[in-house]
Structures are given as structure tokens and as C-alpha cells.
Amino acid sequence: MTSDINKDIVEHIKNHPLQSSKEIYDSLGLEMGYATIKRALTQLLSEKLIATKGKGKGTKYLVSSTYELLYPVDVENYFKKEQDERQIKDSFNLSLITDILRAANLFTGGEQALLQSLHTKFKKNIAGLSTTEYGKEMERLAIDLSWKSSQIEGNTYTLLETERLLKEKETAEGKPKDDATMLLNHKDALNFIIANPDYVVPLTVHGIEDIHSLLIKDLGVDRNIRQRRVGISGTNYKPLDNEHQIRDALNDMCELINGKEDVFEKSLLALVLLSYIQAFVDGNKRTARIVSNAILIAHSYCPISFRTIDSIEYKKAMLIFYEQNNISAFKEIFISQYEFAVNTYF
DSSP states (O other), X not given: OOOHHHHHHHHHHHHSOSBOHHHHHHHHOOSSOHHHHXXXXXXXXXXXXXXXXXXXXXXXXXEOTTHHHHSOOOXXXXXXXXXXXSOOOOBOOHHIIIIIHHHOOOSOHHHHHHXXXXXXXXXXXXXXXXXXXXXXXXXXXXXXXXXXXXXXXXXXXOHHHHHHHHHHOOOOTTOOHHHHHHHHHHHHHHHHHHHOGGGGSSOOHHHHHHHHHHHTTTTTOOOSSOOSOOOOTTOOOBOOOOHHHHHHHHHHHHHHHHHOXXXXXXXXXHHHHHHHHTOSSSOHHHHHHHHHHHHHHHTTOOOOOOTTSOHHHXXXXXXXXXXXXXXXXXXXXXXXXXXXXXXXXX
């Protein structure tokens, strides 16, 4: 939803629920025909941002249960307020996974059509590749993903230094040892999921823990579900701090993802929810990116390198999901990066 008219309508319905289309039209006082408002309402219904109550002439409009999840957020305006000024959901939303996301369709019809067309293009592209050619392209993507995923976490290696390290095991002079270890761990984790594509089908807590263990090897990070509180820089959102609740949340997440039919939804949910739950002391977002890609690979979809995403943009989109349970900014990143991957690799 990009239209200013649509935004005005949703905001009006949010503040004045259960009005008819005519009441909405009269209240807005916009210089346009009633038919235009009706078309906008139809579009908003298709995007599941609003819902109806009643039938025929008695139809009334209200924001849907997935409104907060899907409504487009102006990222630039959102972060004009400092951390302590923002009105946020500061604790873990227990109903997000079990109720809201279970009932939601994350992608609009247009978004789904775009993603499916890209998947069709990917299948056509790889059909003409030899095993050796496919392997080279997968290696190229794995290098880019290892670099960008690590860079998002503050790794100082450049892309060229990463390529040299992963191909020739040559470390960069003057760089911390942990930076090289993080990158090598990414490559090992990717090699593992490529060699074992069914490891995340179905997705299990045990499988997630195994992938996390590969990513934090020799980095001095605790394995398995954390048993102490963690804070997240840049936000006042506080994740769950009880080991049993964390495990329950992970199990709920796995059940949700395994129950979804759409592969893109599965992948996107893993990407945001593993970060939101913060099940581990460290390495949560890295694990999320690898598990998300493991789901794509397991279903023969193109993996995502995130190569062109700005690290700050990625973090801001994630913070919006933490603070508002709104997936719109992160969904844009997911779609654009999937499109980049299909058009760049293979």
C-alpha cells in the first residue's frame, strides 16, 4: 500500500472504527469521488489491512488484526524520535506467534506474484547450469552472504578479504582473529545446510541449536538456549528472560513455520522471529539469516546474500519489528534482496 489516500483511509478507520463507506467518504472530505474511496477500501481489504463487519448496506469497516503487522511504516520518520521517546511494545508479545502471525498472510497478491515470477526465473536459470557451474555460483553467493551477515554484526573484513579468507584460508593483516573465525563459521554453516538440505524440514529447535553452534564455534559464546537476561542495543524492547518460555516460543515458531505452505513466508518468519526471540546469548541474527536461507535451499528456492543491504537499514527494520511487531520494512528488504539474488547469481 503506497497511496497517500489509502494511508489516510486506514488512519481514519483506525481512529473511527465501524463506519460505513459513505460515512468514511463524508468524514474524510477529500476532493475525489465516492467510487474512488470504494476502490481504495477494496484494495485495503485485499491487503488485509482492514476488515468488515456486517453485509450489504450495513457493511462497516475496522482495522484488521494484522494491521499493526503489515501497515507500512515510514522508517525515516520513525527514527526521528530517540530510543527513549518512542512508544513501543517493550516486552515479548506472547500472542504474536500463536495468534497474529498464524492468521496473517504476509505478502499481498502483487508481492506474491513478483516473488513467484522470480522463483520461476531462478528455476529456468539453474536448469541450464552444469553441476560445476551451479557449485561455483553457490560458492560466490556463500562468500557474499558470509561477508554481509558478518558485517551486519560489526565484522571488519572487506568483501575481497573475505573472498581471500574463504577461498585460500588467508587471513587479513591487522584484523581481529574473531573476525576471521566468524566468517569461516558462516561458510561451515552454509556448507552444512547445502550438504543436508532437509535438515530444516521440518524445522526443529534442535536443528536451530545445531546451526547456531556452527556459527559461534571458537568465539567464546555459550551454546544452547540462554539462561540469563540479554539487552539489545538501540532499543528498549526486552526479550523473554526465562529459559522455559524461550524454548516454548521457539517451539511455537517452529510449529508456525512448519504449518505455513508458502516457502517465502517460512523463510521471512524464520528471519524475523529468531531475531525477535533472541534465544541465544549471541549470534541470534546470524542464525536467523542462515536458517532463513536453509529453508529456501531445502525447497529449491534461490538463497539470499543480503549483499546490497545497508547494515543500518537492516537494523532499523529489525528494530521496528521488535518495537511495533510490524514487518513491513523488513518485508521490503526481503523482497528486494531476493530479487537481487535471482538477478545476480546463477
